[in-house]
Amino acid sequence: MKKETLKRIFDFLEEKGEHNAPVKWKLINNIPLTEDDLNVKGDLDLFDSKIKSLPEGLKVSGTLDLSYSKIISLPKGMEVGGTLFLHFSKITSLPKGLEIGEHLFIGKTPLTKYSDEELREMIKPGFIKGKIVR
Numbered sequence: 001m002k003k004e005t006l007k008r009i010f011d012f013l014e015e016k017g018e019h020n021a022p023v024k025w026k027l028i029n030n031i032p033l034t035e036d037d038l039n040v041k042g043d044l045d046l047f048d049s050k051i052k053s054l055p056e057g058l059k060v061s062g063t064l065d066l067s068y069s070k071i072i073s074l075p076k077g078m079e080v081g082g083t084l085f086l087h088f089s090k091i092t093s094l095p096k097g098l099e100i101g102e103h104l105f106i107g108k109t110p111l112t113k114y115s116d117e118e119l120r121e122m123i124k125p126g127f128i129k130g131k132i133v134r
Helices: 003-015 023-028 116-122
Strands: none
16 A cells, blocks of 8 residues: 555544554654654564654653664653664664663664763663663
8 A cells, every 4th residue: 555545544544533643654654743642652663664863752661673773863861661672773872861661772783882881871861770782
């Protein structure tokens, strides 16, 4: 199905109050997010996606997987309740205020040049509650 057709279907359903377009679909297709969209309940899987950035104010209650994505930056103050996977991404630094409720996976990223202490310092006043896995 063509992207334009899907967009029309999602727009129609949203107007009727029946359904909201999935956040993943909106991000991948450069469709503006609503305030509600910024609070993702559960996991957000953007594995191998072509997105290069995420919106400010994004909160994911579960796991966020950005492995193999084209992502180059994360927004300030982003919150991930579970694990953040960044394997094979192009991210070179972590933003101030980043909050990770579980683990951070950074294998095969430019972030591996930093020690765990440097990464934790980089995000202050944010935190990583779990391990940093390389």
